[in-house]
Amino acid sequence: MSDDGRERRPGATRRRGEELVRAIHEAAIEELLAVGVDRMTMEGIARRAATAKTSLYRRWSSTEEILIDAFLRVFPQEEPSPSSDDLRGDLVRALRMMRDWMTTVGARAVAEVVTARDRNPGLVEAVYARVFGKRGGGFTQTVLRHYVAHGAIAPARLTPVVLDIGEALVVKYRMDHSELPDDAYIDAVVDHAILPALGPPPGGD
Template structure:
């Protein structure tokens, strides 16, 4: 078997294990997640898991990290409004995924598993550049288009908080028009930009 084929086989195994841990979590919950259950669902030996991960929670964090979306702002940094809307749309799409459900399960039990919740931020959210709109805002600030002092923790959370509030209140994610309203009426004013000045 060639090195490329071996690597591909290894990638396929990791992918199947990631799918298995997410499915197992959805069925049994965080407290009953075990290496045995993940291995059985992935149809692989438990030793295969222990070669790479120390615990079922490590497998879970790796699966969430692997599928967590990465925001890619416009290379020329000339469409702040559009990049913010796309970041929120990416958040909405992610909330429908198994990895979002897994992240919610961890945060929902943060009192029982505080170290796991902390690791979710450290190994997934922060490792992937932070939250959705925060990545965009930092990108523009680094290129001199925004005052970094305006990107406070509150401002960093505005877009995501409003998306989640709408989803809870309406029992449905915001539409594209509503995402644009969040950007125009909340995020841009918070960083000193109106829609007419949002291109730079």
């Protein structure tokens, strides 16, 4: 029996610390995909995680707070070359990371939230600020801002179009073809869209 008097799910074991937090994060994502963000409850997450509801309230005040933490766990972090000397390679790796992540349950869960901004604007804003923002904006944005910080790209080059073009083309490809792009297409996005849009490096005009 759990510490709030409920029967534990058969086969459940008592977990603590990071193991319990991970189980709750996974349960929150499963609950989101099963019932939708508007119908999520702390009870539903606790049931899926096979833990007491009090375990959730000790760490989070709402289902939205659990989701933010869960998204931060599953959203990948691009790590550009420390020496900032392989812009093309870093951009290619970033878009391949994005493509591969798009096949995951975590990506489906994030998309479920951010594509419904009109219903949950506060939650979507929190995802952008506390998940994407904490990860440097995500994927090619992380790379481009890294190179700007190291003087390899002029700050004025990072227009909204340049920051979004790589990810936008990957998403468009999936919508048009009902599948994710292969490596050759991603290479072409970098070579024929992002790099030309950036123009020559500082001092290279």
